[in-house]
Amino acid sequence: MAYVWDFYAVARNADLLLAGLGQTLLLSVCGIAVGVALGGLLAAMRLSGRRPLIWTALAFTEFYRNTPPLVHFFWFFYGLPMAFGLTLPPFAAALAALAHDVVLQVEDLHKRFGATEVLRGIDLAVRRGERIAILGSSGSGKSTLLRCLNVLETPTKGRLILDGTMVGAPTAGGATRYREAELNRLRARVGMVFQHFNLFPHMTALGNVMEGPLSVLGRSKAEAQDTALRHLTRVGLADKADAHPARLSGGQQQRVAIARALAMDPEILLFDEPTSSLDPELVGEVLGVINDLSAEGRTMLLVTHELGFAYHFATRVLFLHEGRILEDGPPEQVLKAPREERTRRFLDRFTAFRF
Numbered sequence: 108m109a110y111v112w113d114f115y116a117v118a119r120n121a122d123l124l125l126a127g128l129g130q131t132l133l134l135s136v137c138g139i140a141v142g143v144a145l146g147g148l149l150a151a152m153r154l155s156g157r158r159p160l161i162w163t164a165l166a167f168t169e170f171y172r173n174t175p176p177l178v179h180f181f182w183f184f185y186g187l188p189m190a191f192g193l194t195l196p197p198f199a200a201a202l203a204a205l206a207h208d209v210v211l212q213v214e215d216l217h218k219r220f221g222a223t224e225v226l227r228g229i230d231l232a233v234r235r236g237e238r239i240a241i242l243g244s245s246g247s248g249k250s251t252l253l254r255c256l257n258v259l260e261t262p263t264k265g266r267l268i269l270d271g272t273m274v275g276a277p278t279a280g281g282a283t284r285y286r287e288a289e290l291n292r293l294r295a296r297v298g299m300v301f302q303h304f305n306l307f308p309h310m311t312a313l314g315n316v317m318e319g320p321l322s323v324l325g326r327s328k329a330e331a332q333d334t335a336l337r338h339l340t341r342v343g344l345a346d347k348a349d350a351h352p353a354r355l356s357g358g359q360q361q362r363v364a365i366a367r368a369l370a371m372d373p374e375i376l377l378f379d380e381p382t383s384s385l386d387p388e389l390v391g392e393v394l395g396v397i398n399d400l401s402a403e404g405r406t407m408l409l410v411t412h413e414l415g416f417a418y419h420f421a422t423r424v425l426f427l428h429e430g431r432i433l434e435d436g437p438p439e440q441v442l443k444a445p446r447e448e449r450t451r452r453f454l455d456r457f458t459a460f461r462f
């Protein structure tokens with residue numbers, strides 16, 4: 108298949124490139140400043156004449172010189188929190204966000220519906236390629252969290268930073284203002300698959316998948332059709348391109364919804380219980396498609412009650428409780444050896460759950 112080069116993408120995203128340039132400069136300056144300070148400290152330790160200090164400085168230098176950066180990243184993001192329960196403060200996390208390939212940074216996110224505070228301060232750094240399973244009881248705020256991430260719900264408070272750029276503009280009162288054009292751009296980059304598919308009933312499967320590229324990305328009809336067919340083929344539904352949703356099974360409708368999300372080529376895909384309204388025999392085909400996406404290294408957040416699937420699929424599991432992230436770690440730890448009593452009680456309810 109011929110690849111179409113789209114050089115105008117550079118011009119269209121000039122604001123992002125400029126913002127990125129600013130962030131890169133900021134990071135470079137911060138990185139140099141931290142490096143100089145640390146270097147000075149290590150030099151002072153080696154000149155101190157005290158053996159413990161000299162050895163510590165030597166060990167530190169040798170360790171960093173001889174280990175790849177990937178190991179350092181794992182240490183800061185997994186090692187520190189796991190070994191010492193230490194999560195980095197916001198500034199360090201923001202610096203790390205740029206240095207360590209964080210694609211989405213969520214800071215102190217709150218959402219209130221009237222008197223009910225549903226999200227009570229969510230801090231989360233999503234790294235590129237991570238697959239995060241979100242668990243929690245009904246009403247814990249899982250759907251609200253996903254909906255806030257692409258501003259289908261407007262957060263009451265807090266910040267979203269996508270690829271180093273803040274979403275929305277802060278107002279004097281501390282809230283954030285979101286412009287419609289920006290939200291459309293955001294939703295193209297953060298795609299969502301819903302529990303009840305939400306396909307347009309009057310359009311065919313092909314029409315549903317073409318809609319976003321046509322109306323949001325401004326693609327030509329031929330190009331949108333080409334993309335749509337490619338994605339329908341990918342979810343195994345090329346032969347259903349002309350069928351309307353009412354003629355498709357739940358599993359097929361959900362696969363069309365996944366193709367529709369993929370057609371926008373999002374950086375992050377959000378799934379809100381994508382299989383929970385399906386008959387049990389249709390669950391597998393949808394989970395199969397989602398699983399295939401992990402091979403591409405796509406960043407995904409998945410709210411699910413399919414714990415067995417979450418265990419194999421996710422690189423990280425969050426447990427949400429009363430609007431806060433109560434537990435956050437690798438599937439092995441959160442699902443098999445949860446630290447929190449609440450998580451344990453939640454997992455105990457899934458008696459028929461096998462890994």
Ligand SMILES: Nc1ncnc2c1ncn2[C@@H]1O[C@H](COP(=O)(O)OP(=O)(O)OP(=O)(O)O)[C@@H](O)[C@H]1O
Binds near residue numbers: 243245247248249250
């Ligand atoms: N639009 C809304 N208006 C008022 N309250 C809402 C709204 N959306 C959600 N809520 C409330 O927020 C709380 C969290 O809802 P949410 O849908 O995020 O939970 P959930 O964890 O996804 O639950 P479930 O597992 O049942 O889907 C619930 O108490 C719900 O009633």
Ligand SMILES: [Mg+2]
Binds near residue numbers: 251
């Ligand atoms: Mg929900």
